[in-house]
Structure formats: structure tokens, C-alpha cells
Amino acid sequence: MADLTxxxxxxxxxxxxxxxxxxxxxxxxxxxEVLVRLRRPETKAEILNYSPSGKVPYLIDGAxxxxxxxxxxxxxxxxxxxxxxxxxxxxxxAVARAVSAEMHSGFAALRQHLGMDLKREPxxxxxxxxxxxxxxxxxxxxxxxxxxxGGHGPFLFGKFTAADAMYAPVVTxxxxxxxxxxxxxxxxxxxxxxxxxxxxxxxxxxxxx
Amino acid sequence: MPARTxxxxxxxxxxxxxxxxxxxxxxxxxxxxxxxPLDRPESPAALARYSPSLRVPVLxxxxxxxxxxxxxxxxxxxxxxxxxxxxxxxxxxxxxRAIAAEMHTGFAQLRRDLPMDxxxxxxxxxxxxxxxxxxxxxxxxxxxxxxxxPTGGPFLFGAFCGADxxxxxxxxxxxxxxxxxxxxxxDYCDALFDHPPMRDWVAAGRAEPWIxxxxxP
Numbered sequence: 001m002a003d004l005t006x007x008x009x010x011x012x013x014x015x016x017x018x019x020x021x022x023x024x025x026x027x028x029x030x031x032x033e034v035l036v037r038l039r040r041p042e043t044k045a046e047i048l049n050y051s052p053s054g055k056v057p058y059l060i061d062g063a064x065x066x067x068x069x070x071x072x073x074x075x076x077x078x079x080x081x082x083x084x085x086x087x088x089x090x091x092x093x094a095v096a097r098a099v100s101a102e103m104h105s106g107f108a109a110l111r112q113h114l115g116m117d118l119k120r121e122p123x124x125x126x127x128x129x130x131x132x133x134x135x136x137x138x139x140x141x142x143x144x145x146x147x148x149x150g151g152h153g154p155f156l157f158g159k160f161t162a163a164d165a166m167y168a169p170v171v172t173x174x175x176x177x178x179x180x181x182x183x184x185x186x187x188x189x190x191x192x193x194x195x196x197x198x199x200x201x202x203x204x205x206x207x208x209x
Numbered sequence: 210m211p212a213r214t215x216x217x218x219x220x221x222x223x224x225x226x227x228x229x230x231x232x233x234x235x236x237x238x239x240x241x242x243x244x245x246p247l248d249r250p251e252s253p254a255a256l257a258r259y260s261p262s263l264r265v266p267v268l269x270x271x272x273x274x275x276x277x278x279x280x281x282x283x284x285x286x287x288x289x290x291x292x293x294x295x296x297x298x299x300x301x302x303x304x305x306r307a308i309a310a311e312m313h314t315g316f317a318q319l320r321r322d323l324p325m326d327x328x329x330x331x332x333x334x335x336x337x338x339x340x341x342x343x344x345x346x347x348x349x350x351x352x353x354x355x356x357x358x359p360t361g362g363p364f365l366f367g368a369f370c371g372a373d374x375x376x377x378x379x380x381x382x383x384x385x386x387x388x389x390x391x392x393x394x395x396d397y398c399d400a401l402f403d404h405p406p407m408r409d410w411v412a413a414g415r416a417e418p419w420i421x422x423x424x425x426p
Binding site: 053140 | 280
């Protein structure tokens with residue numbers, strides 16, 4: 001039996017931490033949570049206490065430590081294959097990994113100008129054209145996944161998958177910065193926001209000092 | 210006619226293409242190659258025919274188009290598990306994926322200031338501290354794998370795997386810009402340059418007619 005600990009940053013801001021956390025919750029694997037407050041003088045030393053890579057999120061399973069959200073998601077998929085954290089169909093799975101990897105390495109302008117902030121009151125924000133281009137690309141990814149693979153549920157590939165975990169922080173950004181979405185994509189956004197795990201994370205973020 | 214096609218950029222410059230290509234070679238699957246010279250007026254239109262994100266590489270497998278190198282490697286690892294694109298041992302596999310993912314999303318300064326350029330005659334270039342820090346991190350990653358003395362070969366986890374494909378372009382940068390590195394790192398870079406598919410790619414890249422002049426940092 002796995003003995004899992006997830007080291008994360010503040011829930012208000014740490015979009016990378018949210019991704020494996022919500023995946024763990026969705027597949028129902030129990031885990032301990034260690035939260036390190038970011039952007040403080042002692043942050044680096046505290047992270048190094050747990051994570052020799054100096055990075056969060058960091059998953060500890062016994063003697064094994066894994067950094068990077070995408071690598072953690074792959075590990076969780078192997079720990080509990082029956083949870084189908086990646087879609088069961090090979091084509092859908094390949095596309096799910098592609099859109100997840102694109103999120104993993106891209107969208108710098110979106111991340112810079114619409115930073116995840118779960119204490120922000122939802123209101124229309126402003127952003128430069130590079131961020132607008134990122135937003136359009138996300139919308140086209142969501143529309144394509146929902147259109148091609150989303151028939152059997154409200155998520156990108158029908159059921160909740162790792163791709164939804166990867167885009168969950170983007171969902172909160174679109175919500176908090178009032179990014180206009182067509183009704184199909186708004187329904188997807190709302191499905192993610194309505195997840196019990198998403199609500200639990202958001203409530204905890206709003207209680208942070 | 211092979212069932213698969215890999216769409217890549219110029220071999221001299223496209224580090225992402227090299228990663229996907231090395232992984233595909235490792236599977237032994239036959240494939241066609243479509244090479245799109247990058248950084249030319251017609252490049253965006255040519256890319257748009259194949260790549261939803263306008264980036265390379267893209268693997269075309271029947272009706273399926275897979276972009277993003279990491280996703281291509283995962284797909285190939287599933288298609289041909291015996292190719293060993295990920296280590297068999299679960300702990301090593303998790304470690305390999307962590308460093309591959311770190312390469313996928315990180316090392317931005319190194320990639321910007323010391324771009325892959327297989328046509329460059331090896332010569333030093335000055336670089337700022339953040340690049341030096343990223344090079345130290347690369348060497349730490351390699352040392353953590355190599356000092357564990359993996360059996361079965363000279364690569365990060367012994368035999369060539371997806372993590373080696375991810376780091377192969379970094380080895381070319383260290384060599385092209387004559388970066389001083391540890392003996393462990395140098396041995397590992399030599400192993401990558403001796404890897405037969407890598408030799409083929411480097412030779413092809415040097416023979417290409419196209420030149421891209423990067424702005425000097």
C-alpha cells in the first residue's frame with residue numbers, strides 16, 4: 001500500500017501544487033499534505049527539508065521522491081491504473097497527454113498576466129495581446145477535446161482525467177478574471193469549479209493568512 | 210509505406226525535433242520524415258498543415274496527430290514497451306519522468322543563450338550567471354543518475370531511454386559552446402555522441418543548406 005505525502009505551496013497561489021493535489025483527491029488515494037508558504041525568507045530551506053530537488057509539488061512515496069506535476073501524474077496513474085487518470089482509449093490518451101504537456105511548458109503570458117489568485121473577487125480583468133493569444137489557444141484545446149472526446153461526461157475527455165487536473169488552475173483564472181467563454185466552454189469551467197475537491201482547495205485557500 | 214510520420218524542423222537547430230526523433234528511432238518502428246525548415250517566411254503555413262500548436266515535432270500515427278515531445282515519448286513507450294523508453298523499475302521510471310519533465314518545462318535561459326546549433330564550430334561563449342546555474346542543475350541531475358552506477362550501459366539509467374532523448378540537445382550545447390563540465394558529465398556526453406542515431410542526426414544537421422543566425426545575447 002502506498003504511503004503518500006504531497007508537499008505543496010500556498011493554496012491561494014500555487015497552481016502547480018493544485019494539479020497533483022486535485023488528481024490525488026479525484027482518484028481517491030489517501031495522502032498526507034505538507035504545505036510550505038512560498039515567497040518567504042525561510043521558504044527555500046523549508047522546501048529542502050522535504051524535497052531535495054528544491055521544488056514543489058513533490059510527492060513522497062516511502063523512499064521515493066518525485067518532483068514535477070506531470071511526472072507525479074504519471075506515477076499516480078501507475079499506482080492506481082483502474083482510476084483511469086488518463087483516458088482508456090489510446091488515441092484519447094495520446095491527445096490528453098499532448099494537451100497536458102502543452103500546458104506544462106507553455107502559456108507563459110497567461111500565467112504571468114492572469115496569475116492564479118483564489119482570493120481575487122471574480123471581475124473582468126485586462127490583459128495584453130500575448131495573453132489573449134494564450135487564452136484563445138486554451139479555448140481551442142478545450143473545444144477540440146470536448147468535441148472529439150467529451151461525449152460521456154462534463155470533462156475534457158468525458159470523465160475527469162489528468163488533463164483536467166492540468167487545466168484546473170486555468171479554469172480558476174478564467175473564472176476570477178472574467179474571461180468570456182462560449183456556453184459549451186463555460187459549462188466545462190463550471191463542472192471543474194463544482195468538483196468537491198476544487199471547492200475544498202478553494203475554501204482552504206481563502207482561509208490562508 | 211510506414212504507418213508513421215514524424216514532422217520535424219531543421220536538424221541543425223530544432224532541439225525538440227531531435228528529442229522526438231531519437232525516441233522514435235529507439236522503438237525501431239519504420240517512419241517517414243517531413244522536415245520543415247524553421248524561421249523562414251513560409252514556415253508558419255507549412256507548420257499549420259501538421260501541427261495544431263504550430264510547433265514541432267508532431268507524430269502522425271494513422272488518424273492521430275500527437276504534438277509535444279513528452280506526449281510522443283509516452284505514446285511510443287506504450288506502443289513498443291520492449292524498447293525501454295522508460296526504465297522497467299518503477300522507482301527509476303518515476304525518476305526518469307521527473308527529470309524529463311524538468312527538462313521539458315525548464316532551463317529557459319540555457320535554451321535562449323546557448324541555442325542548439327550543430328553547424329557551429331565548438332568555441333566558448335560568455336553567458337550570464339542564471340545560465341551557469343542551469344548548467345549546474347543539469348550536471349547535478351546527470352550525476353545523481355550516473356553515480357548510482359546504472360547497469361546495462363552508459364546512459365542516465367543504463368540503456369538509452371526517454372530521459373536521454375530529452376537531454377541529448379543539452380549535450381550538443383555544452384559541446385558547441387565548449388562549456389567546462391565534470392568528468393562524469395563529459396563521459397555521458399560522449400556516450401550520447403557515440404549513440405548511432407545521434408551521429409546520423411548530427412551529420413544530417415551539418416549537411417543542411419539552411420542557416421539560422423540567432424541574435425547574440
